[in-house]
Amino acid sequence: MKKRLIEIIVCPECRGELSLNVTLLEGEEVKDGLLACKGCGKSYPVRDYIPRFVSMDKYVDTFSFEWNKFYDVQMDIINNTDESEKTLRWKAGWRPEDLKGKLVLDIGVGSGRFADIVSMWGGEVVGIDLSFAVDAAYKNIGNRHNVHIIQADIFNLPFRKETFDNMYSIGVLHHTHDTRQAFSKVVPLLKKGGEFAVFLYALGHYHYFSDIWRKITTRLPIKLMYYLSAVAVPLYYIHKIPFLGKAAQFLLPTANWSKWKWRWLDTFDWYTPKYQWKHTWSEVYRWFKDAGFRDMELYDDGKDSALTQICMKGKKI
Ligand SMILES: C[S@@+](CC[C@H](N)C(=O)[O-])C[C@H]1O[C@@H](n2cnc3c(N)ncnc32)[C@H](O)[C@@H]1O
Numbered sequence: 001m002k003k004r005l006i007e008i009i010v011c012p013e014c015r016g017e018l019s020l021n022v023t024l025l026e027g028e029e030v031k032d033g034l035l036a037c038k039g040c041g042k043s044y045p046v047r048d049y050i051p052r053f054v055s056m057d058k059y060v061d062t063f064s065f066e067w068n069k070f071y072d073v074q075m076d077i078i079n080n081t082d083e084s085e086k087t088l089r090w091k092a093g094w095r096p097e098d099l100k101g102k103l104v105l106d107i108g109v110g111s112g113r114f115a116d117i118v119s120m121w122g123g124e125v126v127g128i129d130l131s132f133a134v135d136a137a138y139k140n141i142g143n144r145h146n147v148h149i150i151q152a153d154i155f156n157l158p159f160r161k162e163t164f165d166n167m168y169s170i171g172v173l174h175h176t177h178d179t180r181q182a183f184s185k186v187v188p189l190l191k192k193g194g195e196f197a198v199f200l201y202a203l204g205h206y207h208y209f210s211d212i213w214r215k216i217t218t219r220l221p222i223k224l225m226y227y228l229s230a231v232a233v234p235l236y237y238i239h240k241i242p243f244l245g246k247a248a249q250f251l252l253p254t255a256n257w258s259k260w261k262w263r264w265l266d267t268f269d270w271y272t273p274k275y276q277w278k279h280t281w282s283e284v285y286r287w288f289k290d291a292g293f294r295d296m297e298l299y300d301d302g303k304d305s306a307l308t309q310i311c312m313k314g315k316k317i
Contacts, residue, residue, distance in 0.1 A: 001030040011037035012158040053152040060131040062272035067111040067133035070265040074113040084113040091311045092197035096121035102165035108172025112137035168197040174277040187291045197313035203278040210253045217271040232267035288314040
């Protein structure tokens with residue numbers, strides 16, 4: 001944690017100012033310490049460089065496992081790729097000049113693949129996550145001068161109203177117990193005139209069978225699911241066989257990326273989370289409209305992605 005973060009965060013319980021007591025400082029980074037609220041007196045540890053506003057990962061233990069196992073798989077900076085940068089561009093419609101010099105909130109940072117891009121583009125990014133994915137994100141990008149990583153719950157975030165210039169949440173809100181409530185909780189944190197971009201799963205027939213499989217897979221031990229998800233790696237070749245491939249993919253949908261580790265990761269990511277809601281474009285459009293957003297933009301990659309994903313951005317008025 002950088003000392004500068006104290007200017008951005010507040011007590012999640014009473015919105016009081018926090019004071020920082022440093023136990024161990026390494027260069028610019030507070031490794032261990034305590035944040036105490038000057039208002040209500042509650043305190044929160046800084047442990048292993050990360051302020052922790054939750055003590056457990058609650059229902060997102062699968063993500064704690066996932067992002068620490070696969071911490072490097074989708075990181076452009078580690079793999080010398082531009083996959084995550086391209087994805088951020090088309091899912092949120094931003095260019096580097098849109099985020100340069102801006103304070104940006106990454107809601108559900110995971111291992112930090114998109115926060116990596118925002119910081120490279122010159123934005124100051126705050127990445128929050130309920131799971132221990134924050135440890136993976138810190139390992140990947142946490143010690144950059146313009147990156148802050150915080151472990152906290154979307155439903156009780158440690159920020160004042162209208163703190164951020166822009167915000168995004170990619171593949172996250174539908175993994176909470178209530179997507180719309182999660183959306184409503186974060187909107188006040190955005191400044192007027194700021195943009196909010198979300199990526200959510202779309203309601204459609206493609207997940208008919210996976211919804212049935214998930215009734216079983218979400219109950220299996222995480223470690224077992226880690227190994228079972230590896231079936232996605234060779235299934236990729238079966239999916240290329242005419243007719244048989246399409247049938248196999250419909251009956252047992254698995255990730256189909258050309259990179260084998262991505263297939264493993266994304267199949268685990270699909271079958272393990274406790275919550276996985278799907279929505280319609282019109283539903284999400286209404287959330288934006290009702291929350292006071294205008295100029296909504298929709299994004300798709302021109303390859304039928306709109307059937308499975310909703311990418312939408314709006315400007316807060
Ligand atoms: C599919 S991952 C996406 C991570 C990242 N946005 C990405 O695209 O790589 C979903 C993330 O949402 C986080 N998450 C789910 N519920 C949350 C909550 N209530 N508060 C904060 N993070 C949450 C999970 O811990 C997980 O890391």
